[in-house]
Amino acid sequence: MLNIQPIKDEFGAEIGGVDLSQPVSAETYQKIDDAFSRYGVLVFRDQDLTPAQLSDFSKHFGPLHVHHLAENTYSDHPEVRVLSNVKKKGRYIGQYRGGHYWHADLIFCELIGRATILHGVECPPEGGDTLVCDMRGAFEAMPQDMKDKLDGKVAHHDHAYRYNILYPERPPLTPEQAAKVPPVDHPMVCFHPQSGRKSILLTVPTIRTLGDLNEEDTETLMKEVEAFCTQPQFVYAHKWRKGDVVMWDNLCTMHSATPFDEKYDRIINRTQTVYEVRPQAA
Numbered sequence: 388m389l390n391i392q393p394i395k396d397e398f399g400a401e402i403g404g405v406d407l408s409q410p411v412s413a414e415t416y417q418k419i420d421d422a423f424s425r426y427g428v429l430v431f432r433d434q435d436l437t438p439a440q441l442s443d444f445s446k447h448f449g450p451l452h453v454h455h456l457a458e459n460t461y462s463d464h465p466e467v468r469v470l471s472n473v474k475k476k477g478r479y480i481g482q483y484r485g486g487h488y489w490h491a492d493l494i495f496c497e498l499i500g501r502a503t504i505l506h507g508v509e510c511p512p513e514g515g516d517t518l519v520c521d522m523r524g525a526f527e528a529m530p531q532d533m534k535d536k537l538d539g540k541v542a543h544h545d546h547a548y549r550y551n552i553l554y555p556e557r558p559p560l561t562p563e564q565a566a567k568v569p570p571v572d573h574p575m576v577c578f579h580p581q582s583g584r585k586s587i588l589l590t591v592p593t594i595r596t597l598g599d600l601n602e603e604d605t606e607t608l609m610k611e612v613e614a615f616c617t618q619p620q621f622v623y624a625h626k627w628r629k630g631d632v633v634m635w636d637n638l639c640t641m642h643s644a645t646p647f648d649e650k651y652d653r654i655i656n657r658t659q660t661v662y663e664v665r666p667q668a669a
Contacts, residue, residue, distance in 0.1 A: 389415055391422050398521040399428040399623045407434050407444045407632060416447050423448065423502070424581030427639045428519050428623055431632040434506065438467040441506050441632075441656055448502035448634070449660030452493065470505075470655040481654065486644045488553065489520070489613055490590040491637040495546035497571050498661045499588070500637035508654040510627040514647030517625045518617075523584045523639045525616035526576065533615065536608060537575045537587065538669060540598040545570040549592040570595070574668035579639050585669045586639040589613060616641065638666060 390403035400422055405415060423429055436444070438461045445451060451466040461467050471481030492500035505517070526534065546568040547560055575597060579586045591609045596602055625633055635642060647653065 389418055391418075393426065394428070394430070395521075395623055398426060398524055398621075399430070399519070400426040401430045401432070403432070405431065407431060408436050408440050411444075420448065423634065423636060424579075427521060427523070428625075428633070428635045430625065432628065433630045434632045435630060436506050436632070436656075438464045438656055441504065441658055442467055444632075445502065445504045445658040445660055448504070449662060452500070452659040452661050466658055468657045468659075470657055471653060472649055473509075473652050473654060484644075486642070487646070488592065489617060489641045489643045490592070491522075491588065491641050492659060493637065493661060494573065494588055494590045495544040495568055495571065495593045496661075497665060498663065499573070499666060500659055501662045502634050502658075502660045503637060503642075504632065504634040504658045504660075506656045507627050507629055507631040507633075508656055509652045510629050510631070510655075511647045511651035511653055514645065514651075515627055515653055516645045517627070517633065517642060518645060519623050519625065519635050519640050519642045520617050521621045521623075521639070522587045522589065522616060522641060523579060523582070525618075525621045526585050526587050528621075529615060533612065534576075537597075537612065538585075540575045541572050541668075542575045542588065542594045543570060543572050543596045544590070544593045545595045546593055548595050553592055573666050576669045577638065577666040578669050579636075580662075580664075580667070582639070584639070587612065587616065588638070588666060589616065589641060613641075638662065 388404050392401045442464050453465050469481030473480050492503045547565045550560055573588050576585055577588055591613050594609050597605045
């Protein structure tokens with residue numbers, strides 16, 4: 388029987404009583420999806436999944452996305468990316484040191500990410516936590532003067548804007564890669580379509596301008612908003628165990644990776660689904 392245990396009141400829940408490697412009924416999927424809409428982050432423990440099984444589970448939460456920089460995937464499942472510090476024949480088997488800053492996945496695309504789903508294949512015994520913050524709860528707790536600076540404003544997102552600063556160890560984006568993700572505008576504050584609650588769409592490095600603000604003033608305000616939203620009361624820190632499946636909704640969360648001792652192997656399989664419509668302004 389499906390068991391749902393909230394983690395932090397209305398933010399995050401641990402789901403028990405389901406084996407994701409086996410066929411799951413439509414009723415169970417609906418209960419999981421309802422919990423996902425309510426809590427924004429779901430955790431499933433002790434799951435032994437092949438890439439195909441992870442993909443099959445993921446497709447129930449929206450169209451599967453193949454990343455525009457789709458390196459380190461399984462040849463028969465390009466929608467499943469590998470995140471890892473492990474090397475074979477001198478090369479990393481997965482994407483190395485990605486996402487060590489607060490962000491929402493695919494916020495720089497026309498159709499932003501819905502579910503990001505990670506499966507812990509190998510996990511360090513310490514470190515390597517994933518931090519996820521509650522952007523609905525943060526907006527609701529935000530001082531009115533800060534809300535007024537965001538609500539009704541349009542953010543101009545540009546994936547290439549600070550890419551080289553974020554990833555100095557990677558080759559610069561080629562013109563062809565950059566062209567696949569042209570700049571896009573999204574509302575700074577949107578309605579979460581399932582819960583009806585307002586949420587903030589924030590990734591500081593991709594927001595070039597907000598409303599009529601110039602780039603410098605935009606960055607200053609965005610950093611202030613990020614600092615507010617990432618206070619401990621809004622953050623869930625997931626401490627990984629082998630077999631964990633963790634998923635979050637990018638329309639109402641931000642997340643960040645954290646470092647770990649490189650003497651330990653870490654292998655995470657990752658899928659991404661997208662919303663089928665653009666975010667709607669609040």
